[in-house]
Amino acid sequence: MDHFTPLSALAGGILIGLASSILWLVNGRIAGISNIAGGIYPIRRGDELWRFVFLIALPVGAWLGYWVGPAVFAEVPRELPHITLTPLWLVGTGLLVGIGTRVGRGCTSGHGICGLARLSLRSLVAVVTFMVAAMIVVFITRHVV
């Protein structure tokens, strides 16, 4: 388990929980990324700008975290994500994630953090479903195929 990084994982999770709390308490909105992204179009006046701002701030934060993470935690390597997927694979899986989160009305943040924190039964079912589906897929791609 040499790549297990409990401290930075816990700290990152706390930051995500903090961000979700801010968006809820200050703005009154749930920090579900798929819903924030999916609600951008069609444009509904007054309900679109904050979505753009949040979605642009997200990669800015990720870039900051790239520098902050290794500076604070020895367990975090200063490494850019290594993406090995082919263009066709990226498009196919992107479509699945886009369709799935829209039909299931949430993703790892909306259902996984906010929904579970609200003790929503729907979110619990969603989280168990996408976790099990993803685990089966990874078992197949890593150990069967």
Next chain:
Amino acid sequence: MAARSFSSPAALVSAAVAGVIFGIGLSVAQMTHPEKIWNFLDLAAIPSGGWDPSLAFVMGGGLIVAFFGLRLNRWLGWQQPVVGPSFIVTSRTKVDAPLVIGSAVFGIGWGLSGFCPGPAIADLGLVPQDVWLFVVAMFIGSWVAGQFIDAPARSVTPTPEATASAR
């Protein structure tokens, strides 16, 4: 009455702050690395000691904070958020087929790519040349699916605080 808006200058500043903190969290926890996601999802690696439980710690940390954060308004008896017009949360409570089917489809895409929506968009700040196709496809998939499931109503409708309190 002063018109409050979800996109007032103050609300935009708050959304920016929340977005940046969210992005730092994802990045520090290395959820921006698909490999890290796969290493969590790979339960078959447990016997050999190669399993990486980090993602569970991320969710745990987020849940503990959000559990309190998402209740604080009720504990304090707030009628409104600090700057937004109202607390908006889905009024859906029933477990239905679209929830399960959609989540399963999402899980398959997540397992095949190592990307869920947050990290994919966050990675636009780190390796944009590698993830933009995924993000564009994700937006298109969401929009197309929305044409079928949302018309004419939308998934999230403004609800009074009473609905938010009722969960």
